Amino acid sequence: MSWVLSLSSWQLTYNGEGNQNESNRAGLNLPLQSLLTMAGELKYLIFNTDRGWVGVLGSNSGLLRTTLPQPSAQEAEQLLGDRVKDASRSDNFFADLLKRLRTYFAGQRATFPDELDLSPATAFQRKVWQLTRLIPYGETRSYTWVAEQLGKAGAVRAVGQALARNPLPIIVPCHRVVANNGKLGGYSGGVEMKRYLLHREALSLP
Numbered sequence: 001m002s003w004v005l006s007l008s009s010w011q012l013t014y015n016g017e018g019n020q021n022e023s024n025r026a027g028l029n030l031p032l033q034s035l036l037t038m039a040g041e042l043k044y045l046i047f048n049t050d051r052g053w054v055g056v057l058g059s060n061s062g063l064l065r066t067t068l069p070q071p072s073a074q075e076a077e078q079l080l081g082d083r084v085k086d087a088s089r090s091d092n093f094f095a096d097l098l099k100r101l102r103t104y105f106a107g108q109r110a111t112f113p114d115e116l117d118l119s120p121a122t123a124f125q126r127k128v129w130q131l132t133r134l135i136p137y138g139e140t141r142s143y144t145w146v147a148e149q150l151g152k153a154g155a156v157r158a159v160g161q162a163l164a165r166n167p168l169p170i171i172v173p174c175h176r177v178v179a180n181n182g183k184l185g186g187y188s189g190g191v192e193m194k195r196y197l198l199h200r201e202a203l204s205l206p
Contacts, residue, residue: 042087049105062117068189128162
């Protein structure tokens with residue numbers, strides 16, 4: 001029994017007896033995790049803003065995770081999750097996004113049309129997040145509105161759960177989704193952060 005996994009110029013073979021041979025065309029040896037990491041080209045960046053430290057994780061396929069502002073760089077990095085351990089720091093890779101996030105947290109209008117890598121998410125989560133991205137800056141929609149737009153009027157709670165798992169706050173502006181009764185509803189960064197973001201967006205509108 002044998003199998004072969006090719007990743008670009010890398011090849012992993014297995015002979016069915018517990019022996020592994022990792023090699024590339026130059027004859028170098030690397031473990032499977034390293035091959036997968038290189039294939040994904042994970043990059044990350046931790047940077048300061050007017051509101052605190054923000055972390056970003058992504059690859060050539062798109063953004064995977066962002067954090068809300070944190071008191072320290074270490075806390076921001078921790079919120080990026082375990083995959084940051086396999087990523088390399090890159091200022092240039094996120095240079096434009098860094099500028100826009102700093103602009104946003106300085107209270108000025110910014111847009112985030114960036115490519116996203118939502119492959120770890122369920123189909124329903126992707127639909128909720130993609131629809132949420134369409135909510136204009138400085139405006140809000142209800143959880144019920146999101147559910148109805150998806151053709152699932154009875155899935156209001158499921159919408160809230162999907163937004164609670166949003167790995168890309170600000171890029172996917174789930175803070176713009178509120179309850180029907182005028183209350184803010186939940187937010188992964190806390191209700192006060194949600195109130196602050198909505199207030200700052202409203203102030204920067206013409």
